[in-house]
Amino acid sequence: MPETKAATVLEVKRLEATLAEVRETTKNGLLASIQGHIDELRDIGFEYELKAVEGQKTPKNGHSTKCSQCGGTGHTKRTCPQKGGNNGLVQQAKA
Numbered sequence: 001m002p003e004t005k006a007a008t009v010l011e012v013k014r015l016e017a018t019l020a021e022v023r024e025t026t027k028n029g030l031l032a033s034i035q036g037h038i039d040e041l042r043d044i045g046f047e048y049e050l051k052a053v054e055g056q057k058t059p060k061n062g063h064s065t066k067c068s069q070c071g072g073t074g075h076t077k078r079t080c081p082q083k084g085g086n087n088g089l090v091q092q093a094k095a
């Protein structure tokens with residue numbers, strides 16, 4: 001019966017919408033909780049930032065860091081091998 005089928009499809013869509021709503025509500029609740037802890041950390045001198053990651057169900061393999069200095073992956077600007085001399089990790093002793 002087409003009508004029953006259509007009703008089932010509607011029910012599925014309704015459930016999917018409900019699921020999405022519940023997931024969103026749960027996520028927002030968790031984020032608010034986490035943000036609260038981050039604020040507490042900040043109060044005692046630690047600075048953290050919460051940010052979403054694209055593709056939440058498929059974590060990237062290997063290094064996900066991208067260098068803003070040379071555009072390479074696997075290291076950051078701070079540890080870039082192509083980095084210029086200024087503000088680097090190597091300290092030069094004064095003669």
Ligand SMILES: [Zn+2]
Pocket residue numbers: 067068069070071072075076077079080081082
């Ligand atoms: Zn680099």
